[in-house]
Amino acid sequence: xxxxxxxxxxxxxxxxxxxxxxxxxxxxxxxxxxxxxxxxxxxxxxxxxxxxxxxxxxxxxxxxxxxxxxxxxxxxxxxxxxxxxxxxxxxxxxxxxxxxxxxxxxxxxxxxxxxxxxxxxxxxxxxxxxxxxxxxxxxxxxxxxxxxxxxxxxxxxxxxxxxxxxxxxxxxxxxxxxxxxxxxxxxxxxxxxxxxxxxxxxxxxxxxxxxxxxxxxxxxxxxxxxxxxxxxxxxxxxxxxxxxxxxxxxxxxxxxxxxxxxxxxxxxxxxxxxxxxxxxxxxxxxxxxxxxxxxxxxxxxxxxxxxxxxxxxxxxxxxxxxxxxxxxxxxxxxxxxxxxxxxxxxxxxxxxxxxxxxxxxxxxxxxxxxxxxxxxxxxxxxxxxxxxxxxxxxxxxxxxxxxxxxxxxxxxxxxxxxxxxxxxxxxxxxxxxxxxxxxxxxxxxxxxxxxxxxxxxxxxxxxxxxxxxxxxxxxxxxxxxxxxxxxxxxxxxxxxxxxxxxxxxxxxxxxxxxxxxxxxxxxxxxxxxxxxxxxxxxxxxxxxxxxxxxx
Amino acid sequence: xxxxxxxxxxxxxxxxxxxxxxxxxxxxxxxxxxxxxxxxxxxxxxxxxxxxxxxxxxxxxxxxxxxxxxxxxxxxxxxxxxxxxxxxxxxxxxxxxxxxxxxxxxxxxxxxxxxxxxxxxxxxxxxxxxxxxxxxxxxxxxxxxxxxxxxxxxxxxxxxxxxxxxxxxxxxxxxxxxxxxxxxxxxxxxxxxxxxxxxxxxxxxxxxxxxxxxxxxxxxxxxxxxxxxxxxxxxxxxxxxxxxxxxxxxxxxxxxxxxxxxxxxxxxxxxxxxxxxxxxxxxxxxxxxxxxxxxxxxxxxxxxxxxxxxxxxxxxxxxxxxxxxxxxxxxxxxxxxxxxxxxxxxxxxxxxxxxxxxxxxxxxxxxxxxxxxxxxxxxxxxxxxxxxxxxxxxxxxxxxxxxxxxxxxxxxxxxxxxxxxxxx
Numbered sequence: 001x002x003x004x005x006x007x008x009x010x011x012x013x014x015x016x017x018x019x020x021x022x023x024x025x026x027x028x029x030x031x032x033x034x035x036x037x038x039x040x041x042x043x044x045x046x047x048x049x050x051x052x053x054x055x056x057x058x059x060x061x062x063x064x065x066x067x068x069x070x071x072x073x074x075x076x077x078x079x080x081x082x083x084x085x086x087x088x089x090x091x092x093x094x095x096x097x098x099x100x101x102x103x104x105x106x107x108x109x110x111x112x113x114x115x116x117x118x119x120x121x122x123x124x125x126x127x128x129x130x131x132x133x134x135x136x137x138x139x140x141x142x143x144x145x146x147x148x149x150x151x152x153x154x155x156x157x158x159x160x161x162x163x164x165x166x167x168x169x170x171x172x173x174x175x176x177x178x179x180x181x182x183x184x185x186x187x188x189x190x191x192x193x194x195x196x197x198x199x200x201x202x203x204x205x206x207x208x209x210x211x212x213x214x215x216x217x218x219x220x221x222x223x224x225x226x227x228x229x230x231x232x233x234x235x236x237x238x239x240x241x242x243x244x245x246x247x248x249x250x251x252x253x254x255x256x257x258x259x260x261x262x263x264x265x266x267x268x269x270x271x272x273x274x275x276x277x278x279x280x281x282x283x284x285x286x287x288x289x290x291x292x293x294x295x296x297x298x299x300x301x302x303x304x305x306x307x308x309x310x311x312x313x314x315x316x317x318x319x320x321x322x323x324x325x326x327x328x329x330x331x332x333x334x335x336x337x338x339x340x341x342x343x344x345x346x347x348x349x350x351x352x353x354x355x356x357x358x359x360x361x362x363x364x365x366x367x368x369x370x371x372x373x374x375x376x377x378x379x380x381x382x383x384x385x386x387x388x389x390x391x392x393x394x395x396x397x398x399x400x401x402x403x404x405x406x407x408x409x410x411x412x413x414x415x416x417x418x419x420x421x422x423x424x425x426x427x428x429x430x431x432x433x434x435x436x437x438x439x440x441x442x443x444x445x446x447x448x449x450x451x452x453x454x455x456x457x458x459x460x461x462x463x464x465x466x467x468x469x470x471x472x473x474x475x476x477x478x479x480x481x482x483x484x485x486x487x488x489x490x491x492x493x494x495x496x497x498x499x500x501x502x503x504x505x506x507x508x509x510x511x512x513x514x515x516x517x518x519x520x521x522x523x524x525x526x527x528x529x530x531x532x533x534x535x536x537x538x539x540x541x542x543x544x545x546x547x548x549x550x551x
Numbered sequence: 552x553x554x555x556x557x558x559x560x561x562x563x564x565x566x567x568x569x570x571x572x573x574x575x576x577x578x579x580x581x582x583x584x585x586x587x588x589x590x591x592x593x594x595x596x597x598x599x600x601x602x603x604x605x606x607x608x609x610x611x612x613x614x615x616x617x618x619x620x621x622x623x624x625x626x627x628x629x630x631x632x633x634x635x636x637x638x639x640x641x642x643x644x645x646x647x648x649x650x651x652x653x654x655x656x657x658x659x660x661x662x663x664x665x666x667x668x669x670x671x672x673x674x675x676x677x678x679x680x681x682x683x684x685x686x687x688x689x690x691x692x693x694x695x696x697x698x699x700x701x702x703x704x705x706x707x708x709x710x711x712x713x714x715x716x717x718x719x720x721x722x723x724x725x726x727x728x729x730x731x732x733x734x735x736x737x738x739x740x741x742x743x744x745x746x747x748x749x750x751x752x753x754x755x756x757x758x759x760x761x762x763x764x765x766x767x768x769x770x771x772x773x774x775x776x777x778x779x780x781x782x783x784x785x786x787x788x789x790x791x792x793x794x795x796x797x798x799x800x801x802x803x804x805x806x807x808x809x810x811x812x813x814x815x816x817x818x819x820x821x822x823x824x825x826x827x828x829x830x831x832x833x834x835x836x837x838x839x840x841x842x843x844x845x846x847x848x849x850x851x852x853x854x855x856x857x858x859x860x861x862x863x864x865x866x867x868x869x870x871x872x873x874x875x876x877x878x879x880x881x882x883x884x885x886x887x888x889x890x891x892x893x894x895x896x897x898x899x900x901x902x903x904x905x906x907x908x909x910x911x912x913x914x915x916x917x918x919x920x921x922x923x924x925x926x927x928x929x930x931x932x933x934x935x936x937x938x939x940x941x942x943x944x945x946x947x948x949x950x951x952x953x954x955x956x957x958x959x960x961x962x963x964x965x966x967x968x969x970x971x972x973x974x975x
Contacts, residue, residue, distance in 0.1 A: 073820075073843065073844065074840075074843055074951055075950055075951050075952075117956060123820065123844075124820065127820050149792075152791060152792040153792075208787065208790050209790040209791050209792075210791070211790070211791065212720075212790070212791025212792075213791055215750075247787070251783075254783050255780070258779040258780055258783065261779065262777050262779065265777075373880070374599060374600050375600055375835050375836040376803050376806065376836035377836060378806075378835075378836055378837055378838045378839070379838070380838050380840055380841075381810070381814075386813065386814060387814065387816060388814055388815055388816050390816075395783070395786065395815060395816065397811070397814035397815060398814070399814060400779075400814075468810070469807060469810055469811070469814075470776045470806060470807040470810065471776070471803045471806045471807065471836075473803065473836065475597075479774055479776055510777075511779070511780055514780045515780055515784070518755065518769065518770065519769070519770065519771040519772065519775060519780075519781070520727050520770055520771065520772050523772060
């Protein structure tokens with residue numbers, strides 16, 4: 001054993017002594033925790049040493065462990081060699097700033113940084129530790145997640161800890177999570193009476209995570225002839241049934257929300273087309289490319305924010321808010337140019353407009369390829385849009401909730417524009433009879449341009465939202481163009497309210513059919529349903545007499 | 552005037568004739584010194600994004616071999632044709648290569664459907680095709696050599712690793728076509744043979760009238776964009792812990808899948824996803840922060856720390872910087888498994904030609920079947936009797952940089968195409 005190893009062992013022992021004494025006096029000590037974390041990084045490759053340090057950490061309870069775990073996980077821990085000492089400095093990177101892990105002071109990094117990585121096993125241990133510490137986290141959500149994970153481990157060692165903390169929980173949701181965890185633990189390690197009580201309680205709680213564990217219990221006692229096995233078997237079956245029934249309800253509510261959210265995506269992509277095709281009668285095949293313009297605008301703004309402020313900075317969080325109006329304006333501008341340069345010559349020739357805009361669509365796709373490359377580009381979500389909101393077993397991601405809310409906002413704003421402003425009056429007049437409106441003094445040329453620009457702008461907004469949930473690439477528009485036309489036709493060409501209703505309807509039907517038939521057959525069935533529907537109602541949900549149909 | 556121009560025209564004519572003769576002479580000389588080799592990939596259409604990289608690496612390999620003296624003293628003359636992501640066109644182009652250009656070997660194809668459509672051409676002309684991309688197996692044409700990963704060189708080691716890590720529930724998801732369907736069916740049998748009960752294999756089953764399972768897992772169309780329902784199902788499936796996802800989704804549908812997965816609050820520490828169709832090359836368009844810690848399994852990773860691999864990457868980058876081939880993207884290029892398997896394929900072909908002493912495709916195939924080896928960037932590869940390769944398999948986890956950090960490696964795994972029904 002060489003000198004440095006001896007010294008390290010000695011330091012370790014010292015650290016342990018410090019750690020132990022502190023955990024007796026105060027619960028958390030930052031300096032001790034930091035020293036142990038540094039030890040873990042230094043001991044990279046030496047499992048036994050790391051294990052020792054981990055045990056020491058368990059005695060501590062500082063929230064810095066959670067921060068460290070996140071940084072270790074995402075490759076933000078670095079080692080810096082120091083000439084004067086054997087043990088290198090350990091740096092933690094947060095956004096663009098580095099701090100010395102041992103002291104917490106901020107450091108200016110130099111070039112000789114070597115990233116340090118956690119092995120999968122160590123990371124799992126760390127995660128478990130963080131979860132355990134989260135049991136006393138001030139953040140209630142974290143506390144619930146921690147209890148949930150500990151319960152699932154079914155490790156009887158956690159039982160005393162969970163039980164001791166249960167009484168202190170004032171929040172009903174947290175207390176429920178603790179009870180659930182205790183019962184799930186007892187399913188494995190409890191006595192028969194404890195198990196029976198746990199099974200009954202879990203059934204009454206309708207605990208979804210418990211289902212798998214209950215099934216294990218049911219199997220275990222399937223053939224057992226011991227006294228009490230029968231009662232346990234029956235109540236387990238009953239509990240599973242109760243949970244199943246509840247799961248079905250949750251499934252339906254979830255499907256309802258997912259239908260709403262898919263409907264909102266369809267609505268956003270199709271609403272612009274409902275205006276340009278439905279109202280103005282232009283078969284705009286380049287509509288999908290306006291969606292792509294919106295997506296690429298978000299990408300550019302994201303890159304600008306990353307380069308100027310850095311990922312994770314507070315300013316970066318706002319990039320998506322800024323990119324919404326930009327995406328709208330960029331697509332609207334492109335729409336206005338297209339209208340001025342081409343479409344205004346084609347108002348009386350809808351079939352030519354189809355071919356011409358199809359050509360524009362291909363030109364735009366090629367331009368995207370030349371500018372941004374053939375590969376899709378990656379757009380990441382800001383912190384406040386990632387994650388999900390859980391409610392009684394139904395989870396809805398924030399980006400989807402935001403999207404649904406925004407879709408409704410678009411419907412309302414468009415309705416107000418069309419029905420409550422003089423511009424809207426002009427639009428409706430021009431759409432009904434262009435010549436007549438023009439002869440009555442409506443500037444029909446400008447109205448046409450602005451209406452087309454507004455429709456295109458909505459497509460740009462749709463692209464901005466799609467960047468958060470899907471692909472941004474040169475051919476992204478192609479994915480949505482068919483859906484858009486489908487929505488407009490089913491809703492009734494020329495009727496904005498119809499388009500809104502049909503997009504929500506198609507979204508719902510799609511999500512209802514998917515779990516039953518699978519995604520492929522589900523999609524096919526939706527299309528067949530639409531074909532049948534149009535057989536009986538060729539004009540769509542709300543057939544209207546628009547100029548384009550009269551011609 | 553007329554007279555003069557007439558002379559001029561005659562002179563011009565004879566001059567062109569002479570030139571043509573001269574060039575003919577030159578070309579016959581060239582023909583003796585070169586050997587024609589076909590490159591058949593999609594350089595346009597949906598698959599271009601992946602397949603163009605293979606064209607690039609093949610051209611690089613030919614240049615490397617030519618610079619070192621060629622194959623049996625002859626320079627490789629590549630004939631590059633574009634399959635255009637159009638499967639019948641692949642067959643036409645293959646016929647053009649073999650019958651018209653008289654190529655002695657072809658390196659090409661990415662999708663299984665393109666391979667299936669050119670297969671009859673190679674069998675008819677008794678020519679030779681090297682196929683470099685992971686595939687579903689259940690095929691062994693006498694005229695195709697598969698440098699690709701067979702299912703037991705990718706999916707099965709990955710599942711072994713997950714079993715070892717203590718995962719007990721497996722959710723299967725993929726794009727609806729032959730590779731995911733076959734792979735998942737093999738995995739379904741394999742998992743059961745390892746004692747995983749049917750109810751712990753998620754994604755759904757489809758049975759025929761006799762009750763035999765004909766499809767396992769959940770399938771989406773190409774380019775699927777709405778994964779809400781599937782992710783909700785995975786979340787329920789994983790609710791009781793120890794679950795993982797086996798992902799054979801192909802192409803850009805991975806982006807909405809991983810975004811939805813991350814938004815649902817699941818991380819790679821709760822429920823890891825192991826993907827078989829995402830290599831370093833695909834990461835350029837994936838949201839890397841949503842993929843941290845998820846797993847990949849290939850027979851090559853760019854992060855392999857060996858002198859051979861470092862040299863390969865450096866030489867390829869140098870070639871990229873120097874090349875004047877049109878359409879080669881020079882920035883931000885990475886190397887990935889299909890590229891290295893193409894590279895290995897060319898060198899194996901060279902070794903087999905030298906062993907057989909002839910370019911005749913059938914003799915070369917016979918030499919390959921006897922076994923030739925090449926020390927590639929990912930270690931030594933050896934050709935087998937059954938037209939597949941023995942090679943190392945690596946399991947890696949995704950880093951935020953879009954590279955893999957290698958967790959485990961399996962040495963010298965033999966390729967076995969016929970797996971269905973072998974696990975009982």
